[in-house]
Amino acid sequence: MKLLHGIGNGRRILALVGAALLAVGFTSSTARANIWQFQDGFEGHAPGQFPYTWWTVGSAGGGLQVPRLPAKSGPLTCYMYAYAGGWVSVRETVNLTPYFPGRILNTIAGVFARPISGLNAKVTVEVIDPSNWNYIALKTVVLKNSATWQPVATDFFVPNRQDIIVRVSVGSDAGLVQVDLDDVTVQAQYY
Numbered sequence: 179m180k181l182l183h184g185i186g187n188g189r190r191i192l193a194l195v196g197a198a199l200l201a202v203g204f205t206s207s208t209a210r211a212n213i214w215q216f217q218d219g220f221e222g223h224a225p226g227q228f229p230y231t232w233w234t235v236g237s238a239g240g241g242l243q244v245p246r247l248p249a250k251s252g253p254l255t256c257y258m259y260a261y262a263g264g265w266v267s268v269r270e271t272v273n274l275t276p277y278f279p280g281r282i283l284n285t286i287a288g289v290f291a292r293p294i295s296g297l298n299a300k301v302t303v304e305v306i307d308p309s310n311w312n313y314i315a316l317k318t319v320v321l322k323n324s325a326t327w328q329p330v331a332t333d334f335f336v337p338n339r340q341d342i343i344v345r346v347s348v349g350s351d352a353g354l355v356q357v358d359l360d361d362v363t364v365q366a367q368y369y
Contacts (some may be wrong), residue, residue, distance in 0.1 A: 189233075191258075199347065202222055204222045205270050205345045207247070207322055207334070210369055211256070211278065211289040211367045211368065212368050213274065213366070213367055214274070214276045214283075214365070214366045214367075214368065214369045215309060215363065215364070215365045215366075216272050216274075216363065216364040216365075217361055217362070217363045217364075218256045218270065218361070218362045218363075219249075219251045219252040219254070219360055219361050219362075220242050220252070220256050220349060220359075220360065221251070221252040221253065221254050221270070221361075222257060229270050230268045230269065230270050231268070231269050231270070232266070232267070232268055233266070233267045233269075234264070234265070234266045234267075235264060235265040235266075235339070236260070236261065236264035236272045237260070237261035237262075237263075237264045238258070238259060238260035238261065238264035238265055238266035238348075238349075239258070239259060239266055240256060240257050240258035240266050240348070241256075241257060242254050242255070242256055242257070242270065243255060243256075245257065245291070245358050246294070247294075247325060247358070249327070249358075250290045250292075250327050250359055250360035250361050251340030251360060251361055252360075255292075255348040255358040255359060255360045256346075256359040256360070257294075257356070257357075257358055257359075258270055258347075258348040258356070258357050258358075258359065259348070259354065259355065259356040259357070260299075260348050260349050260354070260355055261350060261353070261354050262350055262351065262352050262353055263350070263351070264349065264350055265347055265348070265349040266347060266348055267345050267346065267347035267348075268345070268346055268347075268359075269306075269343050269344065269345035269346070270343070270344055270362070271308065271341055271342070271343055271344075272341070272342050272343075272344050272364050273340060273341050274301070274337060274340050274341070274342065274364070274366060275336070275340075276283070276366060276368050277339070277340040277366075278336065278340075281368055281369075282336055282368065282369075283319075283332065283337055283366040283367070283368045284334055284336065284366065284367045284368070285315075285335055285336065285337055285364065285365065285366040285367075286331055286332055286334050286335070286364070286365050286366075287303055287312075287315060287331065287332050287335075287344050287357050287362075287364045287365075288303055288317075288329055288332065288362075288363055289301070289303055289323055289329075289330055289331075289346050289361065289362045289363070290295065290327045290328065290329055290330075290359070290360050290361045291319075291327070291328055291329075291330050291348075291357050291359050292325060292326060292328065292356060292357065292358045292359075292360075293321045293322075293323060293325065293328075293355065293356070293357055294325065294358060295354065295355070296350065296353055296354050296355030296356060297323055297353065298320050298321075298323070298350075298351065298352070298355070299320070299321045299348060299349075299350065299356075299357050300318055300319070300320055300321075300348065300349045300350070300351070300355075300356035301318070301319055301321060301330045301346065301347070301348055301357060302316070302317065302318040302319075302330075302345075302346070302347045302348075302349070302357075303315075303316070303317050303330050303331065303344070303345075303346055304316050304333060304343075304344070304345040304346075304347070305332060305335060305337070305342050305343070305344055306342065306343040306345060307338070307342065307343075308341060308342070308343050309312075309339070313332060314335050314337055314338075314342060315332035315335040316332065317330060317331060317332040317333065320356070321362050327360070330346075342364075344362060344364060346362060
């Protein structure tokens with residue numbers, strides 16, 4: 179996990195993150211807003227500190243790997259596959275450090291996905307309240323059939339708690355699909 183806010187030259191990172199948020203839809207002035215970002219590129223986890231929980235239904239699976247094609251960032255990606263009717267997910271708990279009751283966080287969660295083989299791979303990004311397993315945000319996208327990185331992101335949401343679960347899943351309705359995932363990101367704008 180890499181927490182980018184405040185590492186290195188904070189103003190430079192804030193400007194880069196602010197530009198990224200503007201590119202995906204934040205419209206309010208970032209001059210008065212603070213930007214926080216969590217990003218996990220699936221690198222840097224020591225043995226015994228693996229923060230992910232896997233779940234499969236039907237014929238599906240996955241793991242971390244050095245990909246056949248270049249990763250979006252770093253050396254590793256999360257590889258997932260599913261046969262017809264199968265489904266695989268990986269999840270992690272994210273601590274929204276700028277959250278406190280009464281503060282509004284305009285938040286978005288997403289991942290970059292690259293289809294490796296198969297047609298019509300479905301990638302879903304879910305944000306879940308761990309106290310009751312209700313969805314806070316949910317987005318499913320059928321990937322374009324090309325070996326390029328494609329963003330999959332939720333709509334903006336306002337979390338009602340500091341800890342959230344971010345889960346990314348891959349599924350197939352027909353045939354085998356294989357997908358690489360990289361750079362799970364949660365971004366929040368707050369005042």
